[in-house]
Amino acid sequence: MHTPFHRARRTPALHRPFAGLACAAALALGAGPALAQSAGVDRVEISGHVVEAPPRYDVHASCTQIEPKLQEELLRTWWRERDYGVVDVRFVVTDGKVTAVNTRSGLSFRAMRDVRNAVGHLECPGAQAGTSLYRMHVVFADPDRMPDTVAGADQPSRIALVEIR
Secondary structure, X not given: OOOXXXXXXXXXXXXXXXXHHHHHHXXXXXXXXXXXXXXXXXXXXXXXXXXEEOOEOOHHHHOOOHHHHHHHHHHHHHHHHOOOEEEEEEEEEEOOEEEEEEEEEOOOHHHHHHHHHHHHOOEOOOOOOOEEEEEEEXXXXXXXXXXXXXXXXXXXXOEEEEEOO
């Protein structure tokens, strides 16, 4: 007596090849867009929308008061954390206002959150009209190893802004 095929009666010998084929197809389709990214374009997500643009590195020219503002807002973080390191910052400026900030670092979550907040409060009147993606490094450094001072300050900089070139 022949029984009709039923989904629930699949044997493992029938199920495994189809599962493997489906997995291979999913991996192939998912990896294509990831491999197609161009080298000179960065991505930042803003409220669910992804902004892809070549990053700009002229942060000092676009955000004129960036050094003193970061020094002022991140000084407490420097004293609290007592940790030294580099924070990679990518931020989006739309019509002179910072609209999104991403950070990457080996520093604590609190330090990165404070950097995101400080950069989010910046105003960039020199930025071009429209939306631009900027990238820079914020360095929490040992003041004994950094003799540079902020304009008008008597003490060494504890937080430095480094434009990537």
